[in-house]
Amino acid sequence: MPSTTPVETPTDTDGVSLSHGLKQRHLSMIALGGVIGAGLFVGSGAGIAAAGPSIVIAYALSGLLVMLVMRMLGEMSAAYPSSGSFSSHAERAIGPWAGFTAGWAFWVLLCTAVGLEGIGAAQIVHGWLPGTPEWAWVALFMVVFCGTNLAAVKNFGEFEFWFAALKVGAISLFLVLGVLALAGVLPGTDSPGGSNLTELLPNGGEGLVIGLLASVFAYGGLETVTIAAAESQDPVRGVARAVRTAMWRIALFYVGSMAVVVALVPWDSPQVVEDGPYVAALDRLGIPGAGQLMNVVVLVALLSAMNANIYGASRIGYSLVERGQGPAWLGRVSGGVPRVAVLVSSVFGFLCVLLSYWRPDDVFAWLLNMIGAVILVVWIFIAVSQLRLRRRLERETPERLAVRMWAFPWLTWVALAGMVTVFVLMAREPDTRVQLYSTGAMTLALAAVGYAWQRTRARR
Numbered sequence: 325m326p327s328t329t330p331v332e333t334p335t336d337t338d339g340v341s342l343s344h345g346l347k348q349r350h351l352s353m354i355a356l357g358g359v360i361g362a363g364l365f366v367g368s369g370a371g372i373a374a375a376g377p378s379i380v381i382a383y384a385l386s387g388l389l390v391m392l393v394m395r396m397l398g399e400m401s402a403a404y405p406s407s408g409s410f411s412s413h414a415e416r417a418i419g420p421w422a423g424f425t426a427g428w429a430f431w432v433l434l435c436t437a438v439g440l441e442g443i444g445a446a447q448i449v450h451g452w453l454p455g456t457p458e459w460a461w462v463a464l465f466m467v468v469f470c471g472t473n474l475a476a477v478k479n480f481g482e483f484e485f486w487f488a489a490l491k492v493g494a495i496s497l498f499l500v501l502g503v504l505a506l507a508g509v510l511p512g513t514d515s516p517g518g519s520n521l522t523e524l525l526p527n528g529g530e531g532l533v534i535g536l537l538a539s540v541f542a543y544g545g546l547e548t549v550t551i552a553a554a555e556s557q558d559p560v561r562g563v564a565r566a567v568r569t570a571m572w573r574i575a576l577f578y579v580g581s582m583a584v585v586v587a588l589v590p591w592d593s594p595q596v597v598e599d600g601p602y603v604a605a606l607d608r609l610g611i612p613g614a615g616q617l618m619n620v621v622v623l624v625a626l627l628s629a630m631n632a633n634i635y636g637a638s639r640i641g642y643s644l645v646e647r648g649q650g651p652a653w654l655g656r657v658s659g660g661v662p663r664v665a666v667l668v669s670s671v672f673g674f675l676c677v678l679l680s681y682w683r684p685d686d687v688f689a690w691l692l693n694m695i696g697a698v699i700l701v702v703w704i705f706i707a708v709s710q711l712r713l714r715r716r717l718e719r720e721t722p723e724r725l726a727v728r729m730w731a732f733p734w735l736t737w738v739a740l741a742g743m744v745t746v747f748v749l750m751a752r753e754p755d756t757r758v759q760l761y762s763t764g765a766m767t768l769a770l771a772a773v774g775y776a777w778q779r780t781r782a783r784r
Contacts, residue, residue, distance in 0.1 A: 342407060342642075343477050343660025346556040348565075350481030353488040354632075355549040355566035360491040360577055363542035365622045368582065369597045371542075375535025376526040376591040380583045382535035383542075387574040389746075390543045392739040393703050395729050396710035398567030401550040403717055403724035405559035408643030409550045410706050415647060417709035417716075420781070424774030426705040427644045429767060430547075433698040434637035435669050436691055437544075438630055439676030442466060445626040448619050462677050469631045470670040473638060474663050477555050480635045487628035494621045495577055498602060502584035505609050513609055520590050533749050537756055540746055542578070544699055546570070548632045551639050564727050630673075637669035638662050649777070694766045696759025697750060700743055701767050707740045 372379045397410060406412040408427060415423025439462075446461035472479045501510065508515035525532060549566045553559040585601045588608050595604040599615060600622075606614030642662035645655030656664045679688040714732055717725055729736060750756040 341660070342555050342639075342657065342662070344555055344557055345476055345478035345660065346481045346552055346562075347478075348556070348558065348562060350478075350485055351549060351553060351556050351562040351566060353485045353492075354481070354552055355569065355573075360488075360495055360625065363544060364578060364581070365600065365602060365618065365625055367538060367542055368585075369601050371535040371538035372582075372586060372591055372601055373597050374527060374531045374538070376523060376531060377521050377586045378525050378532045379535045379539070379586060379591075380579060381524075382532060383539045383579050383582050384575075386536060386539040386543065387578055389540070389703075389739060389742045390546060391571050391574060392730075392735055392742075393706055394546055394567055394570045395727070396736060396739070397547065397550055397706050398563050398570075398727045399725065399729050400706075400710055400713055401553060402560045402563045402567075402726040403713070403721075405554045405563070406643060407551055407554040407639040408647065409547060409554075409640070410702060410709065411640060412643060412647070413709040413713060414705045417712040418705070420647075420649065420778045421771060421774035422705060422709075423647065424644070424649045424777065425767060425770040426702055427640050427649065428770055428774075429698050429763075430702055431637050431640050431644070431669070432766075433695045434633040434640070435672035436676050436695050438466075438633045438637070438670070438673030439680070440692075441626045441630045441633065442673065442677055443680060445623055445630070448623045448626070451619070459677065459681065463674065465627065465630060466670055466674050469627075469634050470666060472631065473634050473666045473670075474661060476659065476661060477635075480631060481552075483631050484628060487624055487631065490624050491621065491628065494624075495581060498606070499576070499580055499584060501609055501611070502581075502588060502605060506584070506587055510609065516588060518587075520587055526591065534753065537746070537749060537753065539578075541699065543574075545629060545632060547702070548636050551636050554639075560726050567727055634666065634669055634673070637672075638665040641665040641669060648781070649774070690762070693759045693762035695763065696756070697747075697763035698766075700746060701763060703743050704740070707736055707743065711736055 368379070371382065375382050397413075400413040401409060404413065404416065408415075408423070411423045411427030411430065413423075414426045442462040442465050443458070445465055446458040449461045450456060450458045469483075472483055504510040505513045506515055506517075527534075550563055553563045553566075556562045581602075585596075585605050588605045589596060589601065593604060595607065599607075600618060602621075603615050603618045606618065611617070639662070641650065642655050642657070642665045644650045645652060645665070654665050654668060655662060676688070676691065679691065710729060711733060714729065747760065750760040
């Protein structure tokens with residue numbers, strides 16, 4: 325039954341609103357495939373090498389934190405559907421400066437990620453076609469996905485639907501083959517039993533900490549579904565369904581696949597880092613052409629992330645402008661699409677690619693450090709916003725609470741404690757300390773600008 329909860333439909337200065345071209349099947353697959361990011365396929369090898377079999381514990385702990393964050397975000401997004409998602413919620417709950425800070429920090433993160441994913445995808449294609457320049461492939465991918473997002477939101481939804489279907493199919497097949505091999509019923513493969521799981525913490529607690537930090541940042545991309553929901557035919561039901569199924573999706577795709585990998589392959593195998601854990605596991609199963617098969621899956625994951633991040637950046641930027649927190653020209657809507665925001669987000673992403681070639685050791689490295697902990701800053705804003713908005717909703721409009729945070733407010737405080745713990749762990753590790761400080765500096769600068777803008781607007 326369609327929800328009767330009011331939906332915020334932002335409009336630009338000409339009264340043109342965003343379209344509602346996303347269908348329920350788009351949202352469902354975006355939610356499903358958004359969990360399976362390039363970080364899972366690409367970045368998990370280093371985590372396994374550091375943590376050993378305890379990487380399963382690391383992914384389970386960080387997965388619990390992400391589930392709590394998604395539940396909080398889902399509660400607010402179902403009550404107040406908005407293309408600004410957590411940025412809009414932070415403005416409503418804390419103040420305009422908070423929405424400004426969270427929104428623009430996330431915009432920089434997404435645009436930079438577009439460039440990084442383009443570089444990763446180009447490297448894979450360059451490996452297949454070594455005579456072609458990588459930058460040309462990045463440019464091609466940028467043009468394709470910029471064009472997709474410029475045309476209509478349903479195009480973004482269709483691309484993500486099929487990208488997600490491929491990713492879900494690939495990881496599901498991997499899990500089935502892995503479980504059959506472990507059970508000793510896969511033809512031509514001997515089950516290793518528990519021989520690879522004899523030492524849970526081979527590198528002690530320090531290895532687990534490194535694995536935990538690596539796993540936290542592998543969950544990026546889950547927020548896209550709450551941004552996209554504002555342009556769906558039934559935002560409340562879409563968000564509610566996505567959030568309620570987040571637990572089994574994280575448990576199955578992340579924790580489950582990590583458990584299969586470390587059970588099949590020795591954690592200290594050089595192949596885990598060099599070729600990636602999934603290629604190492606498929607080779608262990610004797611799957612022919614495992615490396616190229618996984619390269620195709622990783623390429624799909626990277627292209628999917630590019631598409632989703634261009635979309636997310638354009639909508640976050642549009643929402644900020646629509647709320648008076650950016651240049652008005654960035655928020656122009658045509659045909660139900662914020663096309664200027666799409667173009668600017670894509671250009672920023674390609675500029676990051678050029679910086680990786682022109683200034684890899686200073687400007688580009690500084691940019692990467694600056695976005696290193698942005699997702700944690702966003703999660704902090706989500707938790708604080710939910711603490712404040714929940715009481716207001718219960719008092720003023722309880723009928724909007726289609727999704728409710730579990731055991732409120734206790735689990736919200738548990739999540740906040742978890743985020744602070746991750747910050748402390750980042751400060752302890754030399755490799756992540758500089759990221760923490762760089763992100764902190766950017767956040768403080770944005771907060772100062774946002775607060776000054778808020779005070780100026782209040783005086784006017």
